[in-house]
Amino acid sequence: MRVAFPYMGTIRIPLVPILKTLGAEAVVPGPPDREVLELGVRLAPEQMCIPFKLTLGNMVRSLELGADTLAYTSGSWSCRYGYYGRLQQVILRDLGYEYRLLDLRHDRIPEIARTVASLSGGDWVLAIGRLARALRLGWHKSAAVDESESAARACLPFAREPARVRRELNRALADIEAADTVRELEALRRGIPARFRAIPRDGLEDAVRVKLVGESYCTIEPFVSFDVARKLGELGVLVDPFLTGHRWLGFHGFRVGADELNRAKRAARRYWRYCVGGEDENSLGHLILAAEQGYDGVVHLHPFGCMPGTVVQPAMQRAAEDYGIPYLALSLDEHSSETGMLTRLEAFVSMMRRRRARGLTPAVSR
Amino acid sequence: MSRTIGICRALHAFDSLVLWQTFLEHLRLDVVVSGPTDRDMVESGARVAPAELCLPAKVFLGHALALRGKVERLFVPRMVCWKADGDRFYGCPKAMALPDMTRALVPELAVVELCLDEREGTEERAFRTLARDLGDGRAWRGALAAAREAQAAAEPAPDGEPAQAAGPRIGVIGHSYLLRDDALSLGLAAKMRRAGAVPVLSDRVRILNTKTPSRRARVGGKLGHLPISVRRRRAQGTSGCAMTCRSPVDIGTARKWGGVPFFPNWWFELELIDAAAALAADPGVEGLVLASSFACGTSPVTNDIIRRMVRVRRPGMPVMEVFFDEHSAEAGLVTRVESFCDLLRMRGPG
Numbered sequence: 001m002r003v004a005f006p007y008m009g010t011i012r013i014p015l016v017p018i019l020k021t022l023g024a025e026a027v028v029p030g031p032p033d034r035e036v037l038e039l040g041v042r043l044a045p046e047q048m049c050i051p052f053k054l055t056l057g058n059m060v061r062s063l064e065l066g067a068d069t070l071a072y073t074s075g076s077w078s079c080r081y082g083y084y085g086r087l088q089q090v091i092l093r094d095l096g097y098e099y100r101l102l103d104l105r106h107d108r109i110p111e112i113a114r115t116v117a118s119l120s121g122g123d124w125v126l127a128i129g130r131l132a133r134a135l136r137l138g139w140h141k142s143a144a145v146d147e148s149e150s151a152a153r154a155c156l157p158f159a160r161e162p163a164r165v166r167r168e169l170n171r172a173l174a175d176i177e178a179a180d181t182v183r184e185l186e187a188l189r190r191g192i193p194a195r196f197r198a199i200p201r202d203g204l205e206d207a208v209r210v211k212l213v214g215e216s217y218c219t220i221e222p223f224v225s226f227d228v229a230r231k232l233g234e235l236g237v238l239v240d241p242f243l244t245g246h247r248w249l250g251f252h253g254f255r256v257g258a259d260e261l262n263r264a265k266r267a268a269r270r271y272w273r274y275c276v277g278g279e280d281e282n283s284l285g286h287l288i289l290a291a292e293q294g295y296d297g298v299v300h301l302h303p304f305g306c307m308p309g310t311v312v313q314p315a316m317q318r319a320a321e322d323y324g325i326p327y328l329a330l331s332l333d334e335h336s337s338e339t340g341m342l343t344r345l346e347a348f349v350s351m352m353r354r355r356r357a358r359g360l361t362p363a364v365s366r
Numbered sequence: 367m368s369r370t371i372g373i374c375r376a377l378h379a380f381d382s383l384v385l386w387q388t389f390l391e392h393l394r395l396d397v398v399v400s401g402p403t404d405r406d407m408v409e410s411g412a413r414v415a416p417a418e419l420c421l422p423a424k425v426f427l428g429h430a431l432a433l434r435g436k437v438e439r440l441f442v443p444r445m446v447c448w449k450a451d452g453d454r455f456y457g458c459p460k461a462m463a464l465p466d467m468t469r470a471l472v473p474e475l476a477v478v479e480l481c482l483d484e485r486e487g488t489e490e491r492a493f494r495t496l497a498r499d500l501g502d503g504r505a506w507r508g509a510l511a512a513a514r515e516a517q518a519a520a521e522p523a524p525d526g527e528p529a530q531a532a533g534p535r536i537g538v539i540g541h542s543y544l545l546r547d548d549a550l551s552l553g554l555a556a557k558m559r560r561a562g563a564v565p566v567l568s569d570r571v572r573i574l575n576t577k578t579p580s581r582r583a584r585v586g587g588k589l590g591h592l593p594i595s596v597r598r599r600r601a602q603g604t605s606g607c608a609m610t611c612r613s614p615v616d617i618g619t620a621r622k623w624g625g626v627p628f629f630p631n632w633w634f635e636l637e638l639i640d641a642a643a644a645l646a647a648d649p650g651v652e653g654l655v656l657a658s659s660f661a662c663g664t665s666p667v668t669n670d671i672i673r674r675m676v677r678v679r680r681p682g683m684p685v686m687e688v689f690f691d692e693h694s695a696e697a698g699l700v701t702r703v704e705s706f707c708d709l710l711r712m713r714g715p716g
Binding site (some may be wrong): 045046047048049077078079080082083086087089090271272273274276277278280304305306307308310311312313314315317318329331 | 414415416418419423444446456457458459460462463465466467469470471473627628630631632660661662663664665666667669670674689
């Protein structure tokens with residue numbers, strides 16, 4: 001079985017070994033680029049959101065590379081994300097691609113279990129053993145990736161040469177991809193802080209802190225947002241995304257981190273009573289938590305036309321005013337321009353710096 | 367506290383206004399319904415709303431703004447979840463978050479919400495909670511019965527067969543809050559008539575999807591938040607979906623239809639797919655117009671499903687998509703409607 005899956009950011013690093021350990025072959029096309037985007041835009045309904053177009057483009061690439069099964073998290077709720085798998089299937093069938101759609105949803109667990117068992121030749125004991133090993137390895141890889149990326153983010157605003165941070169991160173990610181055992185990964189993880197500490201700093205010690213919130217694909221996949229986290233880092237901002245690939249897998253795949261989600265939910269409660277998707281409640285909750293923790297600003301990313309991302313904005317704006325924290329919402333689609341985005345970020349950063357120089361921190365932490 | 371409460375004549379009020387209004391009046395409240403949409407409401411709503419919101423939601427906010435100073439409280443429905451055919455169906459995120467959004471953008475009004483979520487409780491419970499929030503927890507039962515009766519009495523008559531009207535018949539698929547509000551859809555139906563066509567609006571379509579009542583349907587005989595077409599089918603005695611808040615289409619049967627690639631779990635989109643299927647099956651209907659708002663999140667999926675369904679059930683039937691937003695201009699719409707009608711006329715019937 002040659003499996004492909006939609007992915008964002010570095011999430012493929014833990015997912016590929018999971019599939020391999022289970023006995024399947026993972027088909028991973030490169031990260032999205034202009035070509036994939038144009039392909040997706042041409043095939044998708046015009047007003048679909050950008051994650052749909054990019055994952056569709058990437059699916060075509062995977063099928064060209066010989067994938068015969070596409071695995072999708074899917075569901076039936078009010079956000080369009082729940083229909084990605086099924087809508088892409090009809091579009092791809094029209095193009096003449098034949099493949100199996102593996103719907104990863106709660107009511108399909110028996111089918112998923114049978115598929116996993118069939119990869120081990122129908123031997124359930126072997127399959128369960130492999131699954132346990134696969135998930136353990138995947139989880140460690142994912143944690144190692146997350147630790148490297150967050151160390152890189154913490155180091156970037158102060159680095160004398162930002163490019164060195166990028167290089168070090170790429171090396172760390174390559175090492176993690178190459179590691180085959182949990183023991184190797186643990187050793188790698190221990191070494192991560194030292195690797196980034198070794199990068200020369202420019203002596204600056206004070207950086208404005210920004211919380212990055214928003215829809216998961218836009219937050220995690222750097223291609224859509226022109227790597228906003230890195231751009232901010234290079235502008236001398238400490239960026240703290242509430243969602244990373246690792247945390248996304250944790251929240252949605254393994255159901256860990258419930259405490260944190262509940263904290264965000266409680267914080268958001270005054271403004272938002274119903275979670276409608278697109279990480280709306282988490283974004284709003286983390287805006288308030290960020291204000292309480294003395295962050296200098298919040299950047300909110302969402303795909304253009306994203307239903308939850310749009311409706312939550314007024315509530316976030318209101319909360320940002322009540323809590324006195326600067327808030328920048330960026331809407332992303334295939335027409336977004338890198339320069340326009342950079343201009344807005346620069347203006348936002350200089351505004352935050354000025355506020356800080358004037359002693360204006362969020363109202364609550366004052 | 368003053369006893370005034372406002373209802374916006376926008377969004378789902380086009381289906382359920384009488385129900386809500388009668389219910390609130392029976393709780394001895396002074397109900398003020400905002401006037402029909404005018405250009406000011408469109409503009410004021412678009413000014414406060416996020417740019418990417420769909421037109422009907424912006425207009426809803428315009429109505430809310432127009433009610434400022436006239437009422438103390440504002441009734442806002444929250445359409446979340448319905449259970450049917452062993453599955454769950456949801457409102458669109460905008461319908462689900464409407465009260466929160468209104469609170470954030472129109473802070474002058476105290477928002478009172480009717481939260482319809484069958485994961486948490488029945489429609490009756492939702493009305494009971496609403497009555498309690500309004501300070502009259504005991505009167506809800508009588509008020510709801512009266513409201514349902516009034517809503518049933520107020521059902522519009524189905525559009526009859528067009529009496530020898532000349533010109534091609536064109537199905538217009540869209541939500542009633544768009545098609546029935548001329549300030550939003552710029553009088554689309556009238557423009558089609560002027561261009562010599564006979565529009566058949568989806569919310570009054572004589573639905574063909576009839577079948578014997580299911581077990582579920584025999585349980586109740588009440589009326590409530592059903593799109594008009596369903597309530598009417600019930601009145602015709604043909605619908606299998608008689609319970610309050612039951613499905614706009616009989617999902618069990620509809621799922622077996624040919625040509626529909628999959629059914630989305632959006633409650634208010636099912637009606638559109640159902641109507642489109644009925645119209646595509648009617649040889650007298652020569653074309654379809656899919657009317658939706660720009661930045662409507664559900665329409666790209668629904669319209670794609672409808673186009674595919676038409677391709678299978680009625681190959682070659684012309685389909686035109688029209689999007690509306692606050693910048694839509696009449697002249698452009700007239701041109702498109704006229705050329706679509708010309709196209710149909712040139713093709714001739716069948």
